[in-house]
Amino acid sequence: MKINMISDELLSDNWFVLRKYVFDLPRRGGGVVRQMREVYDRGNGATILLYNLARQSVILTRQFRLPTYLNGNPDGMLLEACAGLLDGDEPEACVRREAMEETGFHVGEATKLFEAYMSPGGVTELIHFFAAPYEPAQQSGRGGGIEDEDIEVVEMSFVEALSAVRDGRIKDGKTIMLLQYAQLQGWCNP
Incomplete structure (x- = not known):
């Protein structure tokens, strides 16, 4: 699945990294839905x-x-x-x-x-x-x-x-x- 990334905003880069993403997610039945998620990246x-x-x-x-x-x-x-x-x-x-x-x-x-x-x-x-x-x-x-x-x-x-x-x-x-x-x-x- 390929999403269309609309924006990627850095919210915090203190202890680890917190980013806000806005993207268009293709739906299984056709069309897309726009979503916003905050994602915390602390490493693996x-x-x-x-x-x-x-x-x-x-x-x-x-x-x-x-x-x-x-x-x-x-x-x-x-x-x-x-x-x-x-x-x-x-x-x-x-x-x-x-x-x-x-x-x-x-x-x-x-x-x-x-x-x-x-x-x-x-x-x-x-x-x-x-x-x-x-x-x-x-x-x-x-x-x-x-x-x-x-x-x-x-x-x-x-x-x-x-x-x-x-x-x-x-x-x-x-x-x-x-x-x-x-x-x-x-x-x-x-």
């Missing part, structure tokens, strides 16, 4: 679920996320899988870097699972999803993030993590998707 990212089959556990992080605080999360803390922006790296290099920075774990063999647009109605970001087994001996650093990050490393059982999805303690979409993937693959015995 990658996420990884670190799991241990023998221990039936996963490594997650807990950190402050301002948008969740502004939308009713009382302390703004979010329990989630390790993730980050690509920042010019290939997706697998990104998850390896982020795992070390956030959790202190060196990632061995990582498996690419799938890709997903997380909020396609207004954000360009495509997330690359990975999983990798971990052993406690692979933790060579303390994690916690870099610069202005204050990240807590959390090891929890698959059963507890899936329970946290059900009861709302885990509300992060990418983490829910990774945990459900693990459950569908039979990695966990709830």
